[in-house]
Amino acid sequence: MSDEPQLSRAAAVPRRVPNPTVGRLSVYARVLASLQGDEGATTSSGVLGERTGFSAAQIRRDLALFGQFGTRGRGYDISSLRARLDEILGVHVARRVALVGSGNLGTALLGYTGFREHNFEIVAAFDVAPSRVGSKAPGGVPIHHLDDLPHVASAENVEIAILAVPVDAAQATLNAIARAGIHAVLNFAPTRLEAPEGVRLRNVDLSVELEALSFYLANSPDAEDR
Amino acid sequence: MSDEPQLSRAAAVPRRVPNPTVGRLSVYARVLASLQGDEGATTSSGVLGERTGFSAAQIRRDLALFGQFGTRGRGYDISSLRARLDEILGVHVARRVALVGSGNLGTALLGYTGFREHNFEIVAAFDVAPSRVGSKAPGGVPIHHLDDLPHVASAENVEIAILAVPVDAAQATLNAIARAGIHAVLNFAPTRLEAPEGVRLRNVDLSVELEALSFYLANSPDAEDR
DNA sequence: CTCTGTGAACCACTTCACAGCA
DNA sequence: TGCTGTGAAGTGGTTCACAGAG
Numbered sequence: 245m246s247d248e249p250q251l252s253r254a255a256a257v258p259r260r261v262p263n264p265t266v267g268r269l270s271v272y273a274r275v276l277a278s279l280q281g282d283e284g285a286t287t288s289s290g291v292l293g294e295r296t297g298f299s300a301a302q303i304r305r306d307l308a309l310f311g312q313f314g315t316r317g318r319g320y321d322i323s324s325l326r327a328r329l330d331e332i333l334g335v336h337v338a339r340r341v342a343l344v345g346s347g348n349l350g351t352a353l354l355g356y357t358g359f360r361e362h363n364f365e366i367v368a369a370f371d372v373a374p375s376r377v378g379s380k381a382p383g384g385v386p387i388h389h390l391d392d393l394p395h396v397a398s399a400e401n402v403e404i405a406i407l408a409v410p411v412d413a414a415q416a417t418l419n420a421i422a423r424a425g426i427h428a429v430l431n432f433a434p435t436r437l438e439a440p441e442g443v444r445l446r447n448v449d450l451s452v453e454l455e456a457l458s459f460y461l462a463n464s465p466d467a468e469d470r
Numbered sequence: 471m472s473d474e475p476q477l478s479r480a481a482a483v484p485r486r487v488p489n490p491t492v493g494r495l496s497v498y499a500r501v502l503a504s505l506q507g508d509e510g511a512t513t514s515s516g517v518l519g520e521r522t523g524f525s526a527a528q529i530r531r532d533l534a535l536f537g538q539f540g541t542r543g544r545g546y547d548i549s550s551l552r553a554r555l556d557e558i559l560g561v562h563v564a565r566r567v568a569l570v571g572s573g574n575l576g577t578a579l580l581g582y583t584g585f586r587e588h589n590f591e592i593v594a595a596f597d598v599a600p601s602r603v604g605s606k607a608p609g610g611v612p613i614h615h616l617d618d619l620p621h622v623a624s625a626e627n628v629e630i631a632i633l634a635v636p637v638d639a640a641q642a643t644l645n646a647i648a649r650a651g652i653h654a655v656l657n658f659a660p661t662r663l664e665a666p667e668g669v670r671l672r673n674v675d676l677s678v679e680l681e682a683l684s685f686y687l688a689n690s691p692d693a694e695d696r
Numbered sequence: 697c698t699c700t701g702t703g704a705a706c707c708a709c710t711t712c713a714c715a716g717c718a
Numbered sequence: 719t720g721c722t723g724t725g726a727a728g729t730g731g732t733t734c735a736c737a738g739a740g
Binding site for chain 2 (some may be wrong): 257261266269270271273274275295296297300332334335339341347348349351352353355356358359362366403404408417427428429430434435436438444446448450451452453454456457458459460461462463464
Binding site (some may be wrong): 531543 | 732739
């Protein structure tokens with residue numbers, strides 16, 4: 245069972261995929277979407293390289309991880325590669341997302357149209373502030389009390405949580421999310437969280453990003469010329 | 471001049487710093503801030519490791535890049551290490567930031583209190599929508615027309631731009647930012663941008679983050695057990 | 697005995713370079 | 719001929735493990 249004879253192409257997702265590859269797959273999918281043209285149109289690792297800023301070799305290597313979709317001499321079929329990438333990324337089905345924390349940032353995220361385009365659907369929001377609970381966020385998403393998370397999450401089949409609560413509440417809220425059976429969390433709270441068993445956690449940390457920029461300003465490798 | 475005899479500690483910022491290290495330094499600084507206690511209190515790479523989730527060896531390696539601030543057997547002096555990190559990160563002086571694009575996400579960022587805490591100050595916002603230009607964003611930050619960027623940026627000594635415009639406008643706006651003499655940009659537009667000469671660009675891409683989470687949901691390494 | 701600073705080993709990811717198929 | 723897929727080499731970052739300072 246370790247070596248089922250591949251019917252030439254296709255191929256399942258391999259045991260281990262390098263972390264950086266996952267992010268790039270998402271970029272490839274986006275570029276392919278913008279390239280999508282006539283039936284049967286193809287592209288190449290070279291073109292994708294120009295459009296994505298990654299090297300052609302890198303792209304071939306990434307794609308080859310999942311099987312061989314290319315045709316030597318011709319390149320990759322745009323629409324079938326795109327379909328396969330969506331499938332690999334699991335975005336061929338709509339993903340149901342909960343927004344936990346409906347403050348400033350949280351509600352701004354609700355207004356971000358990119359989610360829908362990428363097949364992510366925010367189906368519920370949560371908060372603890374009495375002023376917000378019970379109302380609807382912009383876009384008509386109902387705001388529930390955090391205590392209702394387990395119930396609502398399972399009723400709504402939530403798969404991903406966006407965590408946008410204050411730092412002090414972040415770890416406890418993350419734990420509650422985990423207990424509610426949600427296994428993927430995108431955290432915006434600027435603090436290092438301990439991921440509960442079985443939970444995939446990714447962090448978007450504005451402070452870290454800004455401080456990194458500040459670092460480069462302060463230590464510009466070629467600051468002398470301006 | 472390549473080898474001035476270090477007066478034991480201190481040490482300038484080295485030629486090359488690994489990219490991941492920069493982000494970690496920011497995390498160390500944050501944890502040190504939360505640890506700050508009595509005069510002369512110390513901590514160790516072990517403790518910092520617990521608090522940050524990075525390995526103790528990793529932390530020692532990162533810090534040693536910038537000189538030797540530790541004392542064998544005792545650890546690191548909390549407040550002096552913190553001060554030195556702030557200096558290395560360039561956040562011992564306030565950094566002046568412009569917000570370019572004052573839509574949903576942009577204004578939400580204005581409400582993010584973390585900036586001030588970390589010594590980043592949003593001094594101006596920009597937009598092209600007549601309905602927004604001329605008004606003040608929440609927090610009292612004036613919204614200028616994008617055309618005034620060069621003028622305002624230099625008058626206000628803006629060093630960092632936060633780019634929060636729609637995808638179609640992103641590259642052109644980035645170019646305008648570069649022409650205005652700003653050399654560090656944090657981009658929220660979900661698209662791969664070409665950084666103009668001399669511009670440090672960092673990306674925060676929600677779609678990529680969510681698709682990465684989706685990937686792990688779809689290909690959970692241990693999906694069988696739940 | 698503790699905890700740093702650091703060579704050396706290790707590992708993960710990337711790039712090179714080319715054989716081979718269309 | 720053009721472009722993929724992939725061994726092999728290379729690069730960069732991390733971990734090990736320990737000498738040595740306090």
